[in-house]
Amino acid sequence: MLLHISISSPSRCVLPLASSSYSQILSLGFRRPPPLVSRPYRAPKFSIVCSISQVHNYGTVDYERRPVLKWSALYRRISLMEDPSLGSSGVLDQWEEEGRKLSKWDLCRVVKELRKFRRFKLALEVYEWMIDHGDRFKLNSSDAAIQLDLISKVHGISSAEDYFSGLPEALKDKRTYGSLLNAYVQAKMKEKAEAVIEEMWKGGYMTEVLPYNVMMTLYMNTKEQEKVLSMIAEMKENGIPLDIYSYNIWITSYGAMGDVEKMEEVVQQMTEDSRITANWTTYSTLASMYIKHGHFEKAEKCLRDVELRITGRDRTPFNYLLSLYSNIGEKDEVYRIWNYYKSSFPSIPNMGYHSMISSLARLGDIEGAEAVYEEWLSVRSSYDPRICNILMGWYIKEGLLKKAEDFFDHMRETGVRPNPNTWEILAEGYVREKQISKALSCMKEAASIKRFQVWQPRPANVAALLVLCEEQADTVSMDMMVDVLRKAGCLDIEAYRSLVGTDVRPAMAVDGLNLGLEGNESDGDGENEMLLKQHHASL
Structure with missing residues (x-):
């Protein structure tokens, strides 16, 4: 989930934009990042x-x-x-x-x-x-x-x-304790993460900002925004200076609480902090929060500031711009950013194509997404199933199981090896069509792939399959699904243990069936996932 800083050429890459005046809070007086x-x-x-x-x-x-x-x-x-x-x-x-x-x-x-x-x-x-x-x-x-x-x-x-x-x-110093802390945070194991923080306090390792940032990111993901504010207060009390990541997390926390006024007060504090130079991640965070609360005009102004702060050969801001513009329904802006992205670099990596295709799918422009996918097939440097998963997820979401199956066969014919999430997406389609045996077979295939990091199915998808087994009184398949979870190490996690008890249906009602356009590649969502990814990159 941690923040990405480019250390390449200081030249600034400015995208063609119509000039616009900024409101006081969006102008903010942020210093431009050094030539x-x-x-x-x-x-x-x-x-x-x-x-x-x-x-x-x-x-x-x-x-x-x-x-x-x-x-x-x-x-x-x-x-x-x-x-x-x-x-x-x-x-x-x-x-x-x-x-x-x-x-x-x-x-x-x-x-x-x-x-x-x-x-x-x-x-x-x-x-x-x-x-x-x-x-x-x-x-x-x-x-x-x-x-x-x-x-x-x-x-x-x-x-x-x-x-x-x-x-x-x-x-066992601040580095190894910090790595263990980060592992717990990525797994959302709050109690163990808090225990590590206690050990770091005892060892005298809580003298830097990083462990605070990691824990605050965890509290955002567990929707405990008040604890984020408590940690900010603790840092100030202990004389630990906030860095740009701390401010971004603080901004996001108030945004998640729906307090736009407080969020903007934090932004003002940051502009007055002589140690801080706002970067593109600050504005992308603000844009994400404004989008969440329907302030699209303010969000667009923030996105323009993101563009102004693209420096050197950093490709990452382009990926966020594509996603955020698609979130406010600006298809023309998505294509503008994409064309500028392609004109700025000799080639576009897989992640760039992933961002563009997912953005178009989010906008409902599936023909455009398919066209970009075909372009990727012609220029790809390596096969990336995550890109294919976006289209498969869209087909399943729209109830086009046959098209998803045909696409699955096509991707294998072109040399793309399915990853666990590919099989899970296909399983979602079979659950929708009440085909338990095929859905279970896909889950087994997902669990059998060892070349990726540990795979865990989405609890909502597990719940949907278990409910279907219950409806059809198929205890054999239910036991087989539980065995898949056991082999994947999921039964050590409360979210899964609660599903395999006697009362499965309430869990299904709470979680709902999640058929994401992102191909189930992400553990988090929205602004919290963005912050964790950016912050993790700084470790």
Whole structure:
């Protein structure tokens, strides 16, 4: 869920816009920005040596100042390997057998890139290869924090907890505690996250803003906005300066409470804070809040400020602009941003196509979405099932099960391998048509795919299938679905445990059937999901 900062060229990219005057609160006086392996985990034998320079406030590592030759070739070989069973370790062994010695810097840079593109299993395997080579690579608490994050994503929270418990005490510092905290927050495990905060207080690690930001993001997701305000007050009391992320979370919190006036007061406070330079994320957050409360004119003015703050080669703002303009029904603006996006870069990555197709689907422009999908097929650098899932989700939502099935067959013929969410979307369609066996078969297929991080079906979809089993007195299928949940590790989570008891129907009434246009790729929603993704990128 954390905020993305571009450190590339300071040149500003300004999109063609009609001039407009800004209201006092939207002008704000903001300063312009300056010109798997399946083996059990064991705690590695770390030496407390920092071999890579530490920069930034959050203990992150600067990998940007070295030549980008060897690592990029190695990254491509790992990410594009034809035989996934080879794994990262097989590629690394081959690399060295070819006479090319690997440095820690190269390997950490590869890990960074793999994480950026959510190839978590491959990234974890790189670290395991380093650990298997003993004292050759000196690993520190930053490395341990990254591994903990990867383990939580690939093997789940329980494995991450075991890994943390096995670390030497000397490595249990603000970085590893922070990584464990972030894992709990991503899993929305509030009690455990709060327990980690208590340990961080005892260890003297609550002296920086990051853990506060992480916890406030969790409280936003659990809709406990008052706790966000309490943490803001606590930071001020303890003399911990708010950063741009803290302000964005604070703004979002008041927006979620429906208090636009207070939200705008926070914005004014931020403009008076000499340490803060508002960036595009601030305005995208404001736009999201204004959209939520129907202030579309104010939202559009914020979106123009987002455009004015696009700098260098940062593509991320374009993705948010497409989504936010689609949320206010501005199809012409969506196409304008898309055309400018394509004219600004030699190529558009998969995420750009994902944003455009989902925006058009949200607007109901399915013909446009299909046309952009065909364009993606002709230029794609890699197959991405998440893009296909958007169209499948739209077809299912519109009751076009046969078209969804045909599209599913087509995507497999073109080389796209379904991910767990692809199968879950198809299962939703079968539930709608009361085809229990086919829906259950899809859920089993989703659970059987191991090349992605831990998959968990949406509780609403589980509830819908269990209700259908109950209606048809199909206890065998109900038991099979519970077994799928057990194997996916879902029964440790209250949201799923409450569904498998004797009273399934009330849970269905509460959650409802969720047939999202985003292809079920997201754990959160709206502005909270945007903040968590942006903030997570800063870790």
